[in-house]
Amino acid sequence: MKKSNTKQGIQEIDEELQYKKAILEKASTPALWTDDFITELYNNPYHNIWSYLKENVSDDIYYQLESRYFEDFQSWPKDTVPDEVPENTVSSTAKIKLVSVAEIQKKPAEWLIHGYIPKNNITVLAADGGVGKTSVACEVAAAVSSGRHSIFVPDEVKYNTEPEEPGIVIFLSGEDTFEHTLRAKLEDCNANLQNILTVSLDNEMFSNVKFGSAEMESIVSDYRPKLLIIDPLQSFLPEGMNVASRLDMRSALHYPVAYGSKYGVTTLILAHTNKKQNVSARDRISDSSDLWDIARSVLMSGSIRDSETRYLSHEKSNYGDLQDTILYDFDNGHLKVTGRSDKRDGFYQKLKSSGFTTAAPALSEAESFLIDLLSNGQPMETAYVDARAKDYGISPTALRRAKSSLGKEHKITRFSTGIKSSKKHFMQIVTNQ
Numbered sequence: 495m496k497k498s499n500t501k502q503g504i505q506e507i508d509e510e511l512q513y514k515k516a517i518l519e520k521a522s523t524p525a526l527w528t529d530d531f532i533t534e535l536y537n538n539p540y541h542n543i544w545s546y547l548k549e550n551v552s553d554d555i556y557y558q559l560e561s562r563y564f565e566d567f568q569s570w571p572k573d574t575v576p577d578e579v580p581e582n583t584v585s586s587t588a589k590i591k592l593v594s595v596a597e598i599q600k601k602p603a604e605w606l607i608h609g610y611i612p613k614n615n616i617t618v619l620a621a622d623g624g625v626g627k628t629s630v631a632c633e634v635a636a637a638v639s640s641g642r643h644s645i646f647v648p649d650e651v652k653y654n655t656e657p658e659e660p661g662i663v664i665f666l667s668g669e670d671t672f673e674h675t676l677r678a679k680l681e682d683c684n685a686n687l688q689n690i691l692t693v694s695l696d697n698e699m700f701s702n703v704k705f706g707s708a709e710m711e712s713i714v715s716d717y718r719p720k721l722l723i724i725d726p727l728q729s730f731l732p733e734g735m736n737v738a739s740r741l742d743m744r745s746a747l748h749y750p751v752a753y754g755s756k757y758g759v760t761t762l763i764l765a766h767t768n769k770k771q772n773v774s775a776r777d778r779i780s781d782s783s784d785l786w787d788i789a790r791s792v793l794m795s796g797s798i799r800d801s802e803t804r805y806l807s808h809e810k811s812n813y814g815d816l817q818d819t820i821l822y823d824f825d826n827g828h829l830k831v832t833g834r835s836d837k838r839d840g841f842y843q844k845l846k847s848s849g850f851t852t853a854a855p856a857l858s859e860a861e862s863f864l865i866d867l868l869s870n871g872q873p874m875e876t877a878y879v880d881a882r883a884k885d886y887g888i889s890p891t892a893l894r895r896a897k898s899s900l901g902k903e904h905k906i907t908r909f910s911t912g913i914k915s916s917k918k919h920f921m922q923i924v925t926n927q
Contacts, residue, residue: 603813621795636683661720668729860896
């Protein structure tokens with residue numbers, strides 16, 4: 495009997511070893527990672543299969559397989575033996591511990607940049623080349639690195655909330671260099687440069703820093719940044735990935751999703767827009783709509799026709815209302831907010847293709863624009879008001895009629911100062927004393 499038990503034990507050890515070797519052979523070749531194979535790993539009968547794989551495959555292969563497992567089961571693998579338990583009972587060794595929704599406390603959304611960039615999630619900033627999306631990213635990086643409010647945050651929020659503690663920002667750029675471009679932009683934004691980290695383009699490891707690589711995982715896990723900036727997305731996708739493939743994009747983008755839940759990292763991904771016209775913002779993001787679907791917030795930046803002014807339009811938000819579109823330009827390299835609008839990317843794209851006269855707002859919108867712009871009660875130079883109205887897409891005719899109408903209703907007043915060449919014209923809202 496004792497001898498029989500010994501033989502049975504040897505046989506069981508041999509079967510376990512054969513099973514593990516078969517699993518190892520498949521695990522070593524990513525092309526063999528079918529859905530059935532991942533499910534087999536989930537249901538494996540041996541408690542130490544993942545420890546065995548970690549000892550016998552490269553770190554890169556192991557982390558890729560672990561992440562693929564997470565993608566399918568939304569949990570990290572554990573070396574436990576699944577038990578067979580009766581229906582409607584809970585196994586004491588369940589791999590994923592479920593909780594009753596009644597035990598979960600509701601929590602408000604947490605924001606890295608209030609209203610625009612939610613914490614621990616992906617935000618996408620998409621724009622045509624040359625309109626300043628990298629400058630926008632630098633402003634966000636500067637705010638996070640220094641702990642100040644971003645200039646994009648409305649005054650009423652700044653005055654009623656405390657700024658965040660300064661945090662680490664990892665800024666990975668595959669286009670601009672810090673030596674020639676990005677350091678100067680960050681300095682213009684008064685960033686805390688000590689808190690902004692990067693991998694230089696001339697570093698031999700740079701080409702290995704891709705979503706899903708052991709190098710990217712190591713950077714995020716070792717430094718635990720508050721913000722990870724990827725500029726642009728295409729530079730940090732795995733080699734050979736088809737950007738137009740939904741499967742490939744979802745496979746790549748689940749990594750920054752996991753960084754948020756695993757390491758508490760907020761990711762800002764910069765992407766290019768395409769040349770399509772009269773389409774939704776979702777369809778303007780280059781090559782893949784999956785980027786839009788996976789992101790929890792999407793910002794679109796562009797230039798306004800016949801103007802130096804740019805816009806930053808909030809196009810998607812999973813955790814709150816869409817925020818105002820921000821109008822901004824540059825003053826000696828400094829990004830400066832010049833106004834806010836309720837218009838979106840589609841409106842400004844139509845302005846480019848059809849001109850101001852056909853896309854201009856009606857009289858009532860022109861009146862609302864003037865009231866909003868003058869709402870702080872301070873006199874404002876008429877030339878400045880006219881320039882902002884042009885940025886907003888208001889035709890000169892609608893603006894002239896709005897000034898006349900509001901003047902007759904004693905809602906605004908107009909006056910001049912100075913004489914001859916020094917004469918200036920001003921407007922001011924009429925307040926009830």
